[in-house]
Ligand code: FES
């Protein structure tokens with residue numbers, strides 16, 4: 001159990017909070033590229049407890065700046081895109097993507113007022129189908145060379161969804177390998193050939209055992225947690241018999257992401273981006289190591305649940321997430337349908353806006369969560385002291401962060417330690433794009449990587 005002060009320290013992300021300072025040392029997803037397509041590419045956004053306006057000017061340059069006009073505070077999200085920037089609808093002041101004031105048209109013709117006006121503005125870049133911004137001081141860090149940023153556009157697909165709760169509890173569900181055996185339990189297995197684009201519904205690599213069966217029948221995973229240069233690696237083992245063990249390798253990507261396998265062909269890289277202390281968006285990039293991603297299908301599947309423009313779930317606390325007691329008795333553990341995103345959403349939102357960790361009781365299955373919180377506190381302290389926290393990278397070190405490896409498969413009970421690396425390396429070698437084998441793994445399976 002922790003004190004209220006400790007809980008506040010690791011959850012609150014406003015501009016003056018220590019964890020808010022940590023978060024501002026990283027690029028943050030601020031929208032999907034899709035959200036600024038369309039006729040009027042202007043969008044109000046709330047990020048890390050602050051309000052901004054995101055826009056694309058007539059030349060296609062992205063800008064992000066404070067939402068309140070520096071003249072008398074009107075809302076720039078209702079502005080006009082013209083004259084090389086965004087113009088406030090109140091008195092026509094005009095700002096470019098860098099926040100420079102270009103015109104103050106109601107002032108006398110010889111006025112120099114606008115030379116002294118600068119709206120706070122932040123850099124925006126497009127990467128992996130998402131728009132990213134940097135709200136921190138000084139030079140922004142470099143992006144790590146992880147798969148979702150290396151893969152070509154044809155092999156990635158980005159989407160997002162709102163969770164009405166603090167970012168940390170949303171992240172923590174992703175570093176909790178045990179919950180999948182309960183929260184996502186299906187009493188019957190469906191045809192694994194229908195699994196495209198869905199998690200936990202295919203067959204594990206190296207077998208025809210459906211993941212639903214493995215999760216249901218082997219519910220006490222052994223969880224190994226290792227510290228890595230990007231965060232944590234989790235290896236969850238479910239021993240099937242003396243010969244076979246189910247191995248699932250997932251990663252915590254510091255500070256607020258995870259990288260997990262979705263199927264034998266795709267991986268999910270997902271960030272839990274604070275809107276404010278009580279809300280977050282999950283932003284995910286799905287990366288394929290085989291065929292190009294069927295973006296239309298992936299998008300249509302997700303639009304069944306998420307409603308635009310805010311990417312809010314149609315199943316939410318106002319309708320009990322579609323809870324059906326009959327279904328709970330006969331078909332699923334939750335009674336909330338087959339979409340596992342709904343299960344996770346219920347789990348994290350039902351804890352309340354910010355989980356009261358002064359009342360929790362952690363067990364051994366929460367091992368990765370315990371280690372992550374320790375790491376988070378350590379890096380908050382580092383950022384507070386003016387240092388560079390984990391994964392806030394310069395160009396040279398960013399190139400060394402590759403992968404990370406993910407997998408879900410049935411391997412040998414003796415020898416799983418190299419088995420999962422072999423599966424990951426083979427997948428990379430067979431990919432139609434140059435998916436780098438992380439150096440740390442290449443060194444451990446030299447028989448597969450010797451040619452490189
Ligand atoms: S408040 Fe924006 S131009 Fe006056």
Ligand SMILES: [Fe+2]
Pocket residue numbers: 173179180183184340344
């Ligand atoms: Fe889950």
